[in-house]
Amino acid sequence: MDWTPESKVLVQGINEPLASHYAAEMKAYGTNVVAGVCAGWGGEHLHEIPVFDLVEQALEEVGEVDVSLIFANPYWALDAALEAIAAGIARIILISSGVPPLDMVRLVKKAQATGTLVLGPGSAGIIVPDTILLGTVSPQYYSAGTVGLISRMNCPTYEVALALTQAGLGQSIAIHLGTGGIAGSNFERWLQILEKDKTTEAIILIGQPGSSNEETAASYIATAINKPVIAYLPGIHAPVGQRLEDATAIVAANLSVPAPDTSTAKQKIAAFEKAKVTVAKRPSQIPDLVTKALKKK
């Protein structure tokens, strides 16, 4: 994925206080925020960013954009995303959190049909250190380098970035998949992108303890990823409950029958080990694991 400081960025729902704040932050980082969209605000400017009523109007004026960031009220996030897809925008980052899951089901189906890349909901966005900031990522923990981060967690990603930066290991990119139950894109999609990415030499996967996505990612890594991968699953040592994701497991729980295939912490770690992925116990271990993995290559 070729992110450059020239990549053109649209902000939908720019009237939201959060959007306004981060539009300014992104601009200050050097991100090329070319337009904002909010119905009823067409013709205004915010932080010198022109605002349009409709996405298609914005594109008429500024040309094609590389990505749209959606900050809209979660109940309008689906509409905003569909508007972006209709206008032909190929990448969408849903910053809005709390998007109803059935809205996400519709969006995921639509995006699969159109080949649109959707990140989120509840995503902090993407950062390519020293190049581009997309979303609400805090840039101060990052430095440019060759380690790629893909994360389902928010702040623990900063802990990992901070540990790497302090050890002199910079990052090629950090991707926040978002914390929503139904996410627009998963680990596999981004592992594939980072496998091809020329700058990225090692990948760190930061996963949620209560979900099963990480195991799917582990089997994908075993078959499709050659670059070294290190996993960090903050919370896996804490006694938090599993989230039931599978329909049969959900009704089994209602019937007071033990769910057949809930994934335990042990199973998860075993899945990664099977895929030759080291699971870091703590952020401070990660720089060493990266260095070792890169030497082995």
Place this chain on the structure above:
Amino acid sequence: MDLLEYQAKELFREIGIPVLPSQRIDDSRNLKRLQIPYPVVLKSQVRAGGRGRAGGIRFVENTIDAIAAARTIFNLSILGEYPQLLLAEARYDAEQEFFLAVVLDYKLQRPVLLGSSRGGMEGEVVLKQMQKVVVEDEFSPFYARRLALGMGLQGSQLQAVSTTTEKMYQLMLEKDLNSVEINPLGINANGEVMALDGKVQLNDSALGRHDDLISLVASSRGTEGQRGTGANKPTHLLRTWAPGHLCTETSAPGHLGTSAQKPPHLGTWAPSHSSDSPSQPRRLDWRDKQGNVGIISNDVDLALASWDLLSQEKGKLARCLVVAEEIPGNLLLTPSVTEQIGQALEQLLEVPETKVVLVNILCSPGAAQAVAEAIAEYLKPQQEETSAQGGEERQLSPTGTALRSPKERSSRSRSSRSSSSPKAEPQFVIRLVGGELDSVKERLVTMPVHWTDNLEEAVTQTVSLAWTK
């Protein structure tokens, strides 16, 4: 959140899924005014499963029996839950009982239809016969027919079951539900179906756009309130979305956050709104047995990472709070944040077992400074507030003044921490990255406060303090 059976059945009735005539009973004496002819079945309205086996469902033939049975059910706790209401329902002669469900499958990211030709209370039997149809694309009735056929049904049964499944799906979509379950779905000699029990799980993040569901839930809460229990406080309702916050309704550019437009919502921080809807720290339900460490963080995932490290070092969590959650990314300096930190410290110290408080806040250097100030403000050694100018002097050096411990402060306030307890003062481990913290550190030099900018060091220190006698 799960609806009670009678609430689920209200939704069934609305959408056209057959349900029996029934009446809500909130007091056993009201059975004298029962409109439904005997025999009836009385059902405890609890969310817990297994109420039938626990004795929460009783068949009665007359008023005297009904009143006695109702008294028993009202006093019967099912997995710790007492009913606030009973449902009195007509009896139904089912020839066969099926299981039907429509569930959002998070793994497949699709709704799934589930059906079993063996409905009822024997969970394992139900599951063994379970059929599953994934609604891959836009729903159409053939998905429901595919399920019914898979269940081995034919003729009028096939039609009746697939029509019911269609309506369940429609209900799920219309009301943004996580799941709709009918178990059992009774089917009589004429092939007519009847939803004999129902489970509906709402989706909390979608609830804000369904006023009817909010009032459905609130109506039962009202009854619960009258009965004087607070078992199911609707706290999550406070945190849900208010609908209709269209961007076209807000004020002009340049006046962000100053409009009178209500309400600010999740995922958004609204500086000027903070006064009329102050954010509160969120208390997570995490804890270990015999926990003595309190954690405050500004991100639920970071709190989890902290608990993870704590567990690895054999520390035990007593209570965990998340502050300033409404602000993703870098903490922004709003008065609400400062306030929340004070509230969170207070809430941790309410737990008498708390020996160490670990504050782990990851934010910009400027915000780190403000957080440190907020902590100092809460913990600072205080002057006796005797003189008139005391308020002003408090801003200056506290050297040589009488100290008042946080515990005493706390017990003086509304909180319940007992000042008579002879135990040691709680210790504080503060992890902040960046910021000019020296002056704050100096001010708290007499207090049991430990500073670090490293998470793992903070956890190690916390655990060693927690194990110190």
